Amino acid sequence: MANPDDPLVRFIEVQKSYDGEILVVKNLNLDIARGEFLTMLGPSGSGKTTCLMMLAGFEPATHGEITLDGTSINNLAPHKRGIGMVFQNYALFPHMTVAENLAFPLEVRKMGKSDIEAKVKRALDMVQLGDFGHRRPAQLSGGQQQRVAVARALVFDPELVLMDEPLGALDKQLREQMQYEIKHIHESLGVTVVYVTHDQSEALTMSNRVAVFNDGVIQQLAPPDELYEKPNNAFVAQFIGENNKLMGKVTAMNGKNCTVEVDGGGPVQAFNVKAGAVGEAASLSLRPERVEINPPDGKYPNVFNGKVEELIYLGDHIRSRVNVCGHDDFIVKVPNATGHPQLSKGSDVRVGWTVEDCRALDVYEGP
Amino acid sequence: MSDQVTAAAYAGPVLAADGTLLKDRLNKTMRRRKLIAAGLVLPLGAFVFITFMFPIILMLYRSVDNPVVHDNMPQTVAALEYWDGQGIPGEEAFAAMVADLVQARKSKEIGRVATRLNFEMSGVRSVLTGTARKAKNMKAPFKDALIAANDLWGERELWVTIKRMAKPFTASQYLAAVDMRFDIDNNMVMQDEDRQIYVTIFGRTLWISLLVSVMCLLLGYPVAYLLATLPLKYSNLLMIMVLLPFWTSLLVRTTSWIVLLQTNGVINDLMVWTGIISEEGRIQMIYNQMGTVIAMTHILLPFMVLPLYSVMKTIPPSYMRAALSLGANPVTSFVRVYAPQTVPGIGAGSLLVFILSIGYYITPALVGGRTGQMISNFIAFHMQKSLNWGLAAALGGILLVGVLFLYWAYSKIVGVDNMKLG
Structure with missing residues (x-):
C-alpha cells in the first residue's frame, strides 16, 4: 500500500497522438491527490477528454x-483498473432494470447475493432513488438517469471516479442541482473524482482544483478562486469568467509592476504576471466587477475617461458597456447597491482600478 | 361570439364560432386531409391487391375448389346424392354415368374428369376414357354394360371416390399435401408408406431453412459488428462487399457455386492437390443438401447482415466501455451488455432469412440434386409438370399458414415492435 500522502494518480510526461502527426496531449504532468475533486476544464479539442480516456484505459498513451x-x-486493461466512470450519455444498460444496472459491477466481482442487495439498496438510497430499483432506465427522467449513473459508478467502492461531462444533457436548473449533489456525495464518501467539463461555472462550483486545458497543455492548475482572481495567462483570463482585455505595449518595468501603453489610450499601471520585456506587446486583464465608476480622486493610480455606450439592467447589477482608451467593449459591472452611481447612456464617466486587479499577461489571439 | 362558445361548453355539445357542431367542423376540415392521404396510398394499394392479395386468394380458393366432376357429370352427381355408400349404387346411377360419359365425351371434358379422378384413385383415367368411347352404343341395363366394359365399375371404391369428388369443394388436396387420404369409408388415413413424400419434404424444408438461418447468423454477426464499429472509410468498403452479391445475378452466383463445389470443381481439386483428400475421396458438395445450404447461405447473408447492422449502429460504444469500467472482462461485457441489445436485429434477420428460405426455389432446383429439394420445387412440379394445381395450391397454402404462424409466434415472443429491418 502506498503512502496516503502520495498522489493517487500521476501523469508523467504523457503524450498522446491519434494520427502520428498532431499531438493532442503535449507532455502532461499532473498529480491528483487522494480525495481530491479535480476538474479538467477546456474548450472542445483541448485534450481533456483524451486524458480521461487514457486514465480509464480506453486510449493508450x-x-x-x-x-x-x-x-x-x-x-492494465480497463476492466482491471477498478475505476468508476460516469459517461456523457449515462450509458445505463437499457435491457436491465436500475437495480440490475447497479448490481452489474458487483456480480462481475462475484459478490454474494445478499451483499449485492445491501450495496445496491445503499447506493440507491444515496441518490434518493430507493423506490426506483425495478424500473428500466428509459422510464426515468434525465436527472434520475444521471443519479443512477453516479450510483453505478460508486456502488463497487472505487477509489477513483471519472466523470465525462455527465451533466451536459440536463437543463440548467437540474444541472445546478446535480452539481451540488455530486459535490456532497464526493464530500461524504471521500472518493477521488476527476471531472471533465467545458462549463466553467460547473468547474468553479464543484472542484478543489481545476486544470484548464488548451491546445493539449494545462494552462493553469489552481483552486477555483485563484484561477478566477489570478489567471496566469491571457487564455485562462479570457476562458474563465468575464474579462476586459486591453491590448498594449510594455513601456516600463518597475519591480512586480509594469507600465503598459494601451493602444489608443494611455499608460496603465499593471501587475506584471506574464508580460514580455519592455517594447513587447502585452494584454491587460481586468475583471468587470473590479472597476469603479467615478471613483474619488486619488483612490486609484489608473483613472480614465470614458463614455457609456450601453446599459443592461440585470437586477443585482447593471452591466455597462463603456468606451475607454479606444476600446468600446469595456464592461463595468455596477452593483445595484444603495447609492450606486446613476448612469445614462451617452454620459461621460471616469473609471478607475487598482494595480493589483489589472494583470499584465501574454498575448493570446485565440485559436 | 366568445360568450356564445363559453356558454355552449356548459350547455352540452361544443359549438364552433359559427354555431355548427365543433365535431362536424373538425371532421369537415380533416376530410380533405384524409382524402389526400387515401389518394396517395391508393395506387400502391390497388397494385398490391391486384398482384399480390388477389392471386393469393385465388390460389387458396383453388386448393379447395373441386368443380370438374360436379360440373361435367351432373346426372351422376344427382343420382349418387342419396346413395349411402354401401355396396354399389343402383341401376339409375349407372344410367346417369353412361349419359354423363356420352355428354362429357361430346364436350371434350372427359379428359379433365378422368385426370381429376385419377389424382384420387390411380388407374381410373384409362377406365373412364376407355368406357366413354364405348358409352354411346351402350344399352340398358347399364350396370351390366359398364361392368362388362371394365371390371372396376363393379368396385365400391370407384363409386365412393366419384361421390366424394362430386362435391364442389374438397379437403382432399390438403390431405394429400400432408400425406393423407380418404379411405373407402371416407375416413382420413395416412397415405401408404411408399407414397408418403410431402411431410418429409416439409420437414426438410424447415430443417434447411433453420440451418441456413443459423449459418447466416453465425457468419453475419461478426461482419455486422465490424460494419457498425469500423471507421467510416473502411466500413463503406465493407458495406459494398456485403451488397455486391445483391448486384450480381442470382443465376450467375448459383452456377459459380457449381463450378466451385462440384466433384471435379475448384475446391475438390485444391484439396486433392494439397493432399487433404485422396483422388478417390473427392467430396460430394453439390447436388445434395449441402450444396443447397451453402448456396442459399451465401445468397441470403445480406438479409441477415443489414438488419443486424442497423441495430448495432444504434448501440453507442459507451455501453461496452461502461461495462468494462465496471469491471466486466471483454467477453462478459459483450455477452451481458452488447449482445442483448442486438436481439431485435437477430430476430429480424433470422425471421427474414428463415421466411425467405422456406419458399426458396431456384437455388435448390439448380444445386439441390435429389436430397436438396425443398417444398417450392414440388409446388413448381405440380404447377408445371403434373398440372395438379389444386395440390400445388394446397402445398402453397400450408406454407403460407406456416409463415404466418411463425410471424405470429415471433410477435408473441419477441414483439414485432422490437424488430428492426433498416
Whole structure:
C-alpha cells in the first residue's frame, strides 16, 4: 500500500497522438491527490477528454506513464483498473432494470447475493432513488438517469471516479442541482473524482482544483478562486469568467509592476504576471466587477475617461458597456447597491482600478 | 361570439364560432386531409391487391375448389346424392354415368374428369376414357354394360371416390399435401408408406431453412459488428462487399457455386492437390443438401447482415466501455451488455432469412440434386409438370399458414415492435 500522502494518480510526461502527426496531449504532468475533486476544464479539442480516456484505459498513451496508487497502469486493461466512470450519455444498460444496472459491477466481482442487495439498496438510497430499483432506465427522467449513473459508478467502492461531462444533457436548473449533489456525495464518501467539463461555472462550483486545458497543455492548475482572481495567462483570463482585455505595449518595468501603453489610450499601471520585456506587446486583464465608476480622486493610480455606450439592467447589477482608451467593449459591472452611481447612456464617466486587479499577461489571439 | 362558445361548453355539445357542431367542423376540415392521404396510398394499394392479395386468394380458393366432376357429370352427381355408400349404387346411377360419359365425351371434358379422378384413385383415367368411347352404343341395363366394359365399375371404391369428388369443394388436396387420404369409408388415413413424400419434404424444408438461418447468423454477426464499429472509410468498403452479391445475378452466383463445389470443381481439386483428400475421396458438395445450404447461405447473408447492422449502429460504444469500467472482462461485457441489445436485429434477420428460405426455389432446383429439394420445387412440379394445381395450391397454402404462424409466434415472443429491418 502506498503512502496516503502520495498522489493517487500521476501523469508523467504523457503524450498522446491519434494520427502520428498532431499531438493532442503535449507532455502532461499532473498529480491528483487522494480525495481530491479535480476538474479538467477546456474548450472542445483541448485534450481533456483524451486524458480521461487514457486514465480509464480506453486510449493508450503514446508516450509517458500513468500511475494509479504508485503502480503504472499503462498496460492494465480497463476492466482491471477498478475505476468508476460516469459517461456523457449515462450509458445505463437499457435491457436491465436500475437495480440490475447497479448490481452489474458487483456480480462481475462475484459478490454474494445478499451483499449485492445491501450495496445496491445503499447506493440507491444515496441518490434518493430507493423506490426506483425495478424500473428500466428509459422510464426515468434525465436527472434520475444521471443519479443512477453516479450510483453505478460508486456502488463497487472505487477509489477513483471519472466523470465525462455527465451533466451536459440536463437543463440548467437540474444541472445546478446535480452539481451540488455530486459535490456532497464526493464530500461524504471521500472518493477521488476527476471531472471533465467545458462549463466553467460547473468547474468553479464543484472542484478543489481545476486544470484548464488548451491546445493539449494545462494552462493553469489552481483552486477555483485563484484561477478566477489570478489567471496566469491571457487564455485562462479570457476562458474563465468575464474579462476586459486591453491590448498594449510594455513601456516600463518597475519591480512586480509594469507600465503598459494601451493602444489608443494611455499608460496603465499593471501587475506584471506574464508580460514580455519592455517594447513587447502585452494584454491587460481586468475583471468587470473590479472597476469603479467615478471613483474619488486619488483612490486609484489608473483613472480614465470614458463614455457609456450601453446599459443592461440585470437586477443585482447593471452591466455597462463603456468606451475607454479606444476600446468600446469595456464592461463595468455596477452593483445595484444603495447609492450606486446613476448612469445614462451617452454620459461621460471616469473609471478607475487598482494595480493589483489589472494583470499584465501574454498575448493570446485565440485559436 | 366568445360568450356564445363559453356558454355552449356548459350547455352540452361544443359549438364552433359559427354555431355548427365543433365535431362536424373538425371532421369537415380533416376530410380533405384524409382524402389526400387515401389518394396517395391508393395506387400502391390497388397494385398490391391486384398482384399480390388477389392471386393469393385465388390460389387458396383453388386448393379447395373441386368443380370438374360436379360440373361435367351432373346426372351422376344427382343420382349418387342419396346413395349411402354401401355396396354399389343402383341401376339409375349407372344410367346417369353412361349419359354423363356420352355428354362429357361430346364436350371434350372427359379428359379433365378422368385426370381429376385419377389424382384420387390411380388407374381410373384409362377406365373412364376407355368406357366413354364405348358409352354411346351402350344399352340398358347399364350396370351390366359398364361392368362388362371394365371390371372396376363393379368396385365400391370407384363409386365412393366419384361421390366424394362430386362435391364442389374438397379437403382432399390438403390431405394429400400432408400425406393423407380418404379411405373407402371416407375416413382420413395416412397415405401408404411408399407414397408418403410431402411431410418429409416439409420437414426438410424447415430443417434447411433453420440451418441456413443459423449459418447466416453465425457468419453475419461478426461482419455486422465490424460494419457498425469500423471507421467510416473502411466500413463503406465493407458495406459494398456485403451488397455486391445483391448486384450480381442470382443465376450467375448459383452456377459459380457449381463450378466451385462440384466433384471435379475448384475446391475438390485444391484439396486433392494439397493432399487433404485422396483422388478417390473427392467430396460430394453439390447436388445434395449441402450444396443447397451453402448456396442459399451465401445468397441470403445480406438479409441477415443489414438488419443486424442497423441495430448495432444504434448501440453507442459507451455501453461496452461502461461495462468494462465496471469491471466486466471483454467477453462478459459483450455477452451481458452488447449482445442483448442486438436481439431485435437477430430476430429480424433470422425471421427474414428463415421466411425467405422456406419458399426458396431456384437455388435448390439448380444445386439441390435429389436430397436438396425443398417444398417450392414440388409446388413448381405440380404447377408445371403434373398440372395438379389444386395440390400445388394446397402445398402453397400450408406454407403460407406456416409463415404466418411463425410471424405470429415471433410477435408473441419477441414483439414485432422490437424488430428492426433498416
